[in-house]
Amino acid sequence: MIPTDSPTSQARPGTPVGVAPAGNPEMPAPAPEHHDRSAWGLWEVFVRSSRGLSHVHAGSLHAPDAAMALRNARDLYTRRNEGVSIWVVPADAIAASDPDSKGSFFESPQGKDYRHATYYTKSEGVKHL
Amino acid sequence: MSTHTEGHGDISTGVAGGDSNASATRITPGNALRPEDIALEVKTGLVKPSEDVAEYALRLGDDALILAQRLGHWISRAPELEEDIALGNIALDQLGHARSFLTYAGAGMLKEDGTAKSEDDLAYFRREHEFRSVQLFEQPNGDFAATIARQFVVSYYQYELYRRLTDSTDATLAAIAAKAVKEVDYHRDHSSQWILRLAGGTEESRTRMIHGLRLMWPYVGELFRDDELTQRLAEAGAAVAPSSLREDFDRLTAEVLAEAELEVPDVPAAPGGGRQGKHSEHLGYILAEMQVLAREHPGASW
Numbered sequence: 001m002i003p004t005d006s007p008t009s010q011a012r013p014g015t016p017v018g019v020a021p022a023g024n025p026e027m028p029a030p031a032p033e034h035h036d037r038s039a040w041g042l043w044e045v046f047v048r049s050s051r052g053l054s055h056v057h058a059g060s061l062h063a064p065d066a067a068m069a070l071r072n073a074r075d076l077y078t079r080r081n082e083g084v085s086i087w088v089v090p091a092d093a094i095a096a097s098d099p100d101s102k103g104s105f106f107e108s109p110q111g112k113d114y115r116h117a118t119y120y121t122k123s124e125g126v127k128h129l
Numbered sequence: 130m131s132t133h134t135e136g137h138g139d140i141s142t143g144v145a146g147g148d149s150n151a152s153a154t155r156i157t158p159g160n161a162l163r164p165e166d167i168a169l170e171v172k173t174g175l176v177k178p179s180e181d182v183a184e185y186a187l188r189l190g191d192d193a194l195i196l197a198q199r200l201g202h203w204i205s206r207a208p209e210l211e212e213d214i215a216l217g218n219i220a221l222d223q224l225g226h227a228r229s230f231l232t233y234a235g236a237g238m239l240k241e242d243g244t245a246k247s248e249d250d251l252a253y254f255r256r257e258h259e260f261r262s263v264q265l266f267e268q269p270n271g272d273f274a275a276t277i278a279r280q281f282v283v284s285y286y287q288y289e290l291y292r293r294l295t296d297s298t299d300a301t302l303a304a305i306a307a308k309a310v311k312e313v314d315y316h317r318d319h320s321s322q323w324i325l326r327l328a329g330g331t332e333e334s335r336t337r338m339i340h341g342l343r344l345m346w347p348y349v350g351e352l353f354r355d356d357e358l359t360q361r362l363a364e365a366g367a368a369v370a371p372s373s374l375r376e377d378f379d380r381l382t383a384e385v386l387a388e389a390e391l392e393v394p395d396v397p398a399a400p401g402g403g404r405q406g407k408h409s410e411h412l413g414y415i416l417a418e419m420q421v422l423a424r425e426h427p428g429a430s431w
Contacts (some may be wrong), residue, residue, distance in 0.1 A: 042211060061211050068322060072211040075218050075313075 042071040042091040045076070047083040055087050063088075162308045164228035164248065165303065170406035171236040171245055176301050181361055183237025185259075185375050186302065186405060187251070189248035189290075190230030194252055195412070196222035196283060197270040198419050200272055208273055219280070227252070229305045230317050253423035258406040261382045264399060265348035271341060274334065277323045279340035284316035285382050286352050289374040298366040321385045327361060339391060347392035351401030353378070 040062040040129065046055035058077040063069035069088040097105055113119040122129055170176045178186060200220035207213040228248050233247035265283065271277045291313055293308035327338040353375040355363075362368030383393055401407075422429070 004206065040211075062209055068326075069297060071319065071322065072289065075215045076211065079218070 028062070040064050043088045044091050044094060045073040046087040046089070047073075047077050048085040049083055051084065055085065058082075062093060140362045141170065162229070162304050164225065164232050166227055167169075167232045167305075168247075170301075171220040171232065176233070176236065176300065178233055178301070179180070179239040179415070180237055181358060182299050182367055183234045184358055185362055186234035188261040190227045191235055191260050192266050193230065194227035195260070195262045195266040195415060197227055198415050199222070199266070200276070200280075202270055203276065211275075215278070218318065219316050222309075225310075226305065226309045228425070233301050233305070247424065257408055257416055260412060260416070261404055262407065262408075262412075263351045263403040264401055264409050265345065265352060266347060266405075267409060267415060268348060269411055271344060272337055274327050274341035275339035275344050276341075277327065278338070278345045279322055280316065281320040281324055281382070281385070282345055282349055282352075283343075284313055284320050284373065285378050287313045289318050289377050290369055290371075293374070294367040297368065302367065320359070324385055324391070325389050328391050338389075342391065342396075343394045343396055343404045346396050347399040350398040351403065354401065354404075356404065381382065
């Protein structure tokens with residue numbers, strides 16, 4: 001394998017921004033510290049593919065702030081011409097329904113046919129239905 | 130790099146203009162100029178650069194190629210996965226510019242059998258002293274701040290260059306520049322956002338940002354040096370005199386640095402000479418890694 005840089009000039013893999021470099025370039029670099037992922041917050045990304053459609057959840061990413069989250073979203077989720085608009089939302093700002101309360105939350109409408117237009121018989125003479 | 134010269138197939142899976150099947154992951158390729166389109170025009174004899182224009186395209190192509198190779202080294206090594214992809218995207222943009230410029234340059238440089246040199250001939254089968262990139266592009270990645278410093282200088286230089294080159298009397302150079310300038314505009318945004326954050330972050334990140342700028346600034350002067358080739362081409366309206374970009378570059382970079390409360394580094398200029406094939410010790414290692422596969426297995430495809 002051919003190195004592209006002298007070892008001392010190369011950032012070590014996994015070295016996060018803000019961690020001190022090895023003081024003496026002659027000394028072997030110490031093992032990189034584990035990077036604390038929580039340093040960058042989690043953001044949810046919504047992409048609108050074209051005018052007239054809604055933003056659709058595309059995925060999530062890490063970013064230090066909203067401006068960088070938008071840029072990371074642009075790089076991660078619109079690489080193939082997918083979007084004309086992006087929203088990013090801090091993941092902890094989203095209130096989600098409880099997956100365990102599926103029954104009471106989402107199964108109650110079952111069997112309630114009368115909430116659907118097809119339940120009702122068409123009156124005679126009504127056009128355009 | 131690829132040498133495919135087929136026409137532009139439409140892989141769009143949706144209908145433009147709001148169809149009911151559209152989704153957040155719909156794939157459309159768009160219609161921007163691709164290196165394959167230039168190769169096709171070269172092959173069919175539609176475009177052929179003058180000797181001067183070919184040499185000029187070679188310079189710009191080498192700049193972008195060496196930077197792409199450098200940036201690609203960050204993939205899997207950036208501070209965060211998201212930044213891996215950001216730098217990878219920038220590297221691929223640069224590689225695209227390199228492919229277009231080198232394909233066009235090769236059309237003016239014939240092989241022994243009389244056919245045009247391909248982008249691969251130029252990328253993989255030239256030696257160090259035949260590369261025409263300026264020395265900034267081959268400077269080591271260093272730490273993340275040094276890479277951002279290099280990218281900051283490059284993106285503001287390339288933006289001014291490509292913005293003017295869209296008015297070139299050479300239609301192919303103008304077309305390549307018109308595609309590249311939009312991409313480089315985003316590279317400016319990316320690097321300046323990071324300059325602001327590293328300079329305004331921790332004491333450590335600020336120290337590193339200042340150090341990174343000092344490492345790269347000696348190579349700034351070489352970017353704006355005129356020579357006989359650029360003078361001839363600038364007079365003909367085909368190219369842009371590098372010196373004419375300096376004022377805007379200085380003004381715009383100084384604005385970002387001022388916002389980050391950083392000084393423009395006051396460091397002596399490096400001698401340069403990349404346009405004449407004089408390179409720092411770093412380029413040989415880059416070429417060894419970049420060229421080894423193509424040279425070990427000439428004509429290999431995968």
